[in-house]
């Protein structure tokens with residue numbers, strides 16, 4: 001099981017228009033999909049986030065980056081020019097998460113869980129190959 005990528009590899013990524021670019025210098029954890037209504041509103045569909053340590057995320061271009069306060073718990077990072085969803089960060093944590101779809105190359109990770117399946121949209125099925133939870137998988 002490939003739980004994460006080797007810590008020596010650098011993953012580069014960014015938004016569609018190039019106003020936000022980043023590199024992950026360190027471990028990229030497996031990604032988790034989220035079917036909740038909030039994520040579907042923000043992304044237009046299911047979200048997927050892969051955790052990294054805050055120190056491992058290096059912004060190499062951030063002219064377009066804006067943070068949207070979702071709640072008193074977390075912020076969402078997006079590009080103000082092209083609208084790409086890039087980051088999610090809990091307010092009180094040493095971690096941040098990237099959307100793996102914004103990586104330039106292969107991620108080398110897999111999807112370890114899908115969360116809030118009970119809140120999923122009625123227009124698509126749940127993939128039975130991915131462990132499914134009705135809440136957060138850590139709850």
Ligand SMILES: [Zn+2]
Pocket residue numbers: 015016017018019020064079080081082083084
């Ligand atoms: Zn952009």
